[in-house]
Amino acid sequence: MNNTNILEKCLPDFGKELISEIENFGIIKEFPNNDFIVKQGQLIRYLPIVLEGNVKAYSEEDGMQFLLYFIRQGSSCIFSFVHLFNQNPIDFSAISEGKSTILLIPIDKAKEWLIRYPSFNNLIINEFQKHYNDLLHTTKQIVCYKLEERLWSYLQTKAKVSNTHELAISHQSIADDLGTTREVISRLIKKIELDKKVVQNHRKIKLLISDF
Structure with missing residues (x-):
């Protein structure tokens, strides 16, 4: 083109x-x-x-x-x-x-x-x-949301702008964007994984629920 x-x-x-x-x-x-x-x-x-x-x-x-x-x-x-x-x-x-x-x-x-x-x-x-x-x-x-809610909103936005439900992104990169530590992000992702919103596989995060 x-x-x-x-x-x-x-x-x-x-x-x-x-x-x-x-x-x-x-x-x-x-x-x-x-x-x-x-x-x-x-x-x-x-x-x-x-x-x-x-x-x-x-x-x-x-x-x-x-x-x-x-x-x-x-x-x-x-x-x-x-x-x-x-x-x-x-x-x-x-x-x-x-x-x-x-x-x-x-x-x-x-x-x-x-x-x-x-x-x-x-x-x-x-x-x-x-x-x-x-x-x-x-x-x-x-100001208003807990970090877990911010993380979930971030993952949904990231998936939407990337036009994919499977994100090749590290916990450290997410932590950098949200202004926190990798350990905190790892713990929260594990929690939302238990809630069956995401699944992790081979350093990728796949959203099981999304708004697009």
Whole structure:
């Protein structure tokens, strides 16, 4: 599939003129699993949009990782939008989950297209609202939910964005995302396994119950 087809498939509302501009000025790049797309402390040079695959956005403080949300095909990152209009180092990281194809739009072009193209402006507004809701949900979980409930919600979200009921993910990786220890996660996964919500096999976690 050539670049035009990929862009038209993933960004169907953009129209031919904007797609042509993106082909001229944007960069389409493939990232292997666990590769940094943007890294905390850097300056933003591009607005990333996920064309294929999934991306995890998180922040890190005092050596502790804190999951913000997942970014799926056709979406970008709310924190990237904020940095369109300032030159401060970013306070988040985004890494690919599995092989991902990312569209990188230069910051100056992103600012220009916000004004020139309503479809591009709509994408920014819609993504801002969606990820704002994601952050509200994450905050509510931390404040109101027990860790076991947060873990179960995390596994369901992870399965949904990965489009699979079988997750190849380590207990340590889950612990990093939820800001706890591997031992605690191992204990809680064993508990929900006894509740017949998941089954573990060969370092994989299979969801037996899901909402998709």
